[in-house]
Amino acid sequence: MLDATIDADVFRESVDAIAALVTECRLHATEQGLRTRTVDTANVAMISLELEKDVFESYQATSSEMGIDIVKIKNVLSMMGKGDQVHLALAEESRKLEVSFQSYQYSITLLDTNTIRKDPNAPTIELPGKVVISGAALSAAIKAASVVSDKIALGIDPEKGIFYMEAEGDTDHIRLELGDDKLISLVPVQARSLFSLDYLKDMGKTMSKAEKVEISLGIDHPVEFTFDIADGKGHVMYLLAPRIEAD
CATH class of the missing domain: 3.70.10.10 (Proliferating Cell Nuclear Antigen)
Known part of the structure; x- marks a missing residue:
C-alpha cells in the first residue's frame, strides 16, 4: 500500500x-x-x-x-x-x-x-581517493571532454594535490586540473581510471543540479558518485565500471 x-x-x-x-x-x-x-x-x-x-x-x-x-x-x-x-x-x-x-x-x-532483474548487492569495493566538487563544475568538465573523445580519465595526483579529468581523441586533447582552491575537499590518494563519456553525460545532467558531488576513485576501479537531492532528504549514488585501456 x-x-x-x-x-x-x-x-x-x-x-x-x-x-x-x-x-x-x-x-x-x-x-x-x-x-x-x-x-x-x-x-x-x-x-x-x-x-x-x-x-x-x-x-x-x-x-x-x-x-x-x-x-x-x-x-x-x-x-x-x-x-x-x-x-x-x-x-x-x-x-x-x-x-x-x-x-x-x-x-x-x-x-x-x-x-525485472533483482536488486544488485550494495558495492563493497574500496575506493580510497575522495573528491568533493560542485555538480555544475563536474557537469561542465564532462561536457568539455565529450567534444574531443568518447572516454575520460578521472584521477588524483597526490604529489600535486590535484584532481584531474583528461580526455584524448584521435587529434585533440583536453586536461582539467583542479586543486584545493577549486574543490570543496580532496583526499590526495593516487587514483586513475578511464570511463565512458556516454554514461557520464547522462549522469552529469542530474549531477549538475547538486550543490556538491562526492567522487570516490581507485586505480582501474569503478567510480562512485554520491549526492543529495530534495534539500538533503533524498540521496543518489551512481557506480560506473571502468573501461579497459589499450596498451
Missing part, C-alpha cells in the same frame, strides 16, 4: 536520476520512504536512490514492491507544471499506480517484477 503526496519538481528530479541509466526498475515502498537500486542492461552502471518520508507532503506506506516503467512516468511528468503537487496511490494487491495532479488522474499499469 502507498498513499503519498510530493512536490512535482522533487519527483521529476528523482525520476530523471533513475532515467539516466535505466528504463525500468523495482521501486520499494517502506514506512521510511521510497528506494530503488538497479543496474543498466549492459551491467556497466548502477544507481541507488532513496527518498526519505520527510520529502513528502504526506506519506503512508506498508512494505511493497512495484515494477515501474520509467519512460511512462517521465511522459506523465512532462504534463506537470512547476509547483504542482503529485499524489501517488497504490492499493493493496493492485497492479496499477494512480498518479494525480491538477485535474489529471493517470492509472499506470505496473510491470511484473518477475521480469
